[in-house]
Amino acid sequence: MEKRELICIGCPLGCPITVTLDGGTVTAVEGNTCKRGDDYARREVTNPTRIVTSTVTVEGGCDRTVSVKTRTDVPKSMIFDCMRALRGVKVKAPVHIGDVIVPDAAGTGVDIVATSEVEQQGAGIV
Amino acid sequence: MKAYDIVIVGGGPAGLAAAVAARKSGTDSILILERERELGGILNQCIHSGFGLHTFNEELTGPEYAARFVAEVKRLGIEYRLNTMVVDISRDKVVTSVNREDGMFSVRAGAVILAMGCRERSRGALNIPGYRPAGIYSAGTAQRLVNREGYLPGRRVVILGSGDIGLIMARRMTLEGARVLLVAELQPYSGGLKRNIVQCLDDYGIPLKLSHTVVDIQGKERLTGVTVARVDASGKPIPGTEEQYDCDTLLLSVGLIPENELSRGAGVEISPVTSGPVVNESLETNIEGIFACGNVLHVHDLVDYVSEEASAAGRSAAEYVRGLSADGAGTVIRMNPADGVRYTVPFLIRPERMDEKMTVRFRVGSVCRDCYVSVYFDGERVLHRRRPVVAPGEMEQIVLEKEKILAHPGLEVITVKIEEA
Numbered sequence: 018m019e020k021r022e023l024i025c026i027g028c029p030l031g032c033p034i035t036v037t038l039d040g041g042t043v044t045a046v047e048g049n050t051c052k053r054g055d056d057y058a059r060r061e062v063t064n065p066t067r068i069v070t071s072t073v074t075v076e077g078g079c080d081r082t083v084s085v086k087t088r089t090d091v092p093k094s095m096i097f098d099c100m101r102a103l104r105g106v107k108v109k110a111p112v113h114i115g116d117v118i119v120p121d122a123a124g125t126g127v128d129i130v131a132t133s134e135v136e137q138q139g140a141g142i143v
Numbered sequence: 144m145k146a147y148d149i150v151i152v153g154g155g156p157a158g159l160a161a162a163v164a165a166r167k168s169g170t171d172s173i174l175i176l177e178r179e180r181e182l183g184g185i186l187n188q189c190i191h192s193g194f195g196l197h198t199f200n201e202e203l204t205g206p207e208y209a210a211r212f213v214a215e216v217k218r219l220g221i222e223y224r225l226n227t228m229v230v231d232i233s234r235d236k237v238v239t240s241v242n243r244e245d246g247m248f249s250v251r252a253g254a255v256i257l258a259m260g261c262r263e264r265s266r267g268a269l270n271i272p273g274y275r276p277a278g279i280y281s282a283g284t285a286q287r288l289v290n291r292e293g294y295l296p297g298r299r300v301v302i303l304g305s306g307d308i309g310l311i312m313a314r315r316m317t318l319e320g321a322r323v324l325l326v327a328e329l330q331p332y333s334g335g336l337k338r339n340i341v342q343c344l345d346d347y348g349i350p351l352k353l354s355h356t357v358v359d360i361q362g363k364e365r366l367t368g369v370t371v372a373r374v375d376a377s378g379k380p381i382p383g384t385e386e387q388y389d390c391d392t393l394l395l396s397v398g399l400i401p402e403n404e405l406s407r408g409a410g411v412e413i414s415p416v417t418s419g420p421v422v423n424e425s426l427e428t429n430i431e432g433i434f435a436c437g438n439v440l441h442v443h444d445l446v447d448y449v450s451e452e453a454s455a456a457g458r459s460a461a462e463y464v465r466g467l468s469a470d471g472a473g474t475v476i477r478m479n480p481a482d483g484v485r486y487t488v489p490f491l492i493r494p495e496r497m498d499e500k501m502t503v504r505f506r507v508g509s510v511c512r513d514c515y516v517s518v519y520f521d522g523e524r525v526l527h528r529r530r531p532v533v534a535p536g537e538m539e540q541i542v543l544e545k546e547k548i549l550a551h552p553g554l555e556v557i558t559v560k561i562e563e564a
Contacts, residue, residue: 023341024337024338024340024341025338026193026338026341026342027196027338028193028196028197028202028338029193029196029336029338029444029445031336031337031338031341031537033531053196067342067346068192068202069318070190070191070192070204071190071318071319072190072289072290072293074293080291081291081292081293082290082291082292082293084190084204084205084206084290085190086190086192086204093346096318096346097318100318100319114206114207114210132190132203132204132206132207133187133190133206133207133210134206134210
């Protein structure tokens, strides 16, 4: 029996969670205050995952950059692979929230999508 | 002079939520004044995720969270002006602004909602000796440079202060290829949220040294290094504990200060503890019809709570312009933060005016483990809630019920305090 202490990163409450493991199998999760915490704890001790957020360059837009994220969590070990997949990527304005910027980033099966709106340069700001 | 029922100063998360709530409470004539060229405020540069779990029950990035409110403001047809800097708010609620199209112009407001947000504490406030080379940024400035302008401000980074923006930037700059050598925190506890220590520092093996500070800055043109030392319980550097870090960048994440120049100009009373307005249960300041919400009122950790608070301010302002709160109501109960509680918002409560349930937010002055948050109605303890840990970096809240307060006629003081187990 192994016990691991975690801080849940599911939301800013940061609940302290104790996970009990028996030979790699989770037998108990304690301290979480919601379902999200239970999910996080089980994943964190078996296959930890994170959402990766960054920016890419925009051409011809009102802004120089557009913010992006992996649409869902990716394995923690793939964070830097996702960042490499974004290196040198340029997109043309306009960009809208949810637009796919890099499909299937670094073989994770997860798309990287835009998280902000960038209008074309010269477009009237209403 | 043009007149509006409600003028909102600031189009960040607080201003947007206040506008939406005021509109939904029946006020049609609303104007938001925003100095940036887009709505959304600081959220636009907070590209990380973790926003919206309370408000939308899903995890959003800052720009996505802002976009939801901006869309709502547009859908409701709420008027706003961008690139417009408010320069004065008068006691009788004339709001004067400048922008390129209109020059200087004034509008008369039935009610004003202050939603200007906060500023970062700067190097000047810290008294760090040494030269003043390039390469020293506030964490928020670095965040803007990296996330909005597309510049990486440096390659070898030391961060002073463990505020959330500093922690977020430790991860962000690491992802962009910089090496973050250290986060040094003067206090014996972190100033940021625990989850940010885990996902921004621990995930990337970035060391956090508590009770440490920067005692010297080297480099004439560009920063070349900093000296970090341990501090004693009173915050004084301990000789002999100095360590040298060669770096080209120092980020400061050492606190946020509500931006209340305009409020002061209007004669709004400012609390020396929060640096924000002293408000009652309606989030109304000492000046009738001027309300405050978000980081201009007190610095929050969570935008979801800003939205919640700002919605309350929006509803109160709408009620005010409808004349519902013209009668000042009889009794005023004073909130008394004591024994480890630094402040409460609101500061005053008029029971007749409060909602059925009202959230009181507060911060503690130091870390306390295995303790109780207690509430007293005058001498009588009415709440005693066990908390495994409370910390200055994490805002606390309790809920007061109108019914219970009204059941205590003659109640003068509500005390919120931390009690040992």
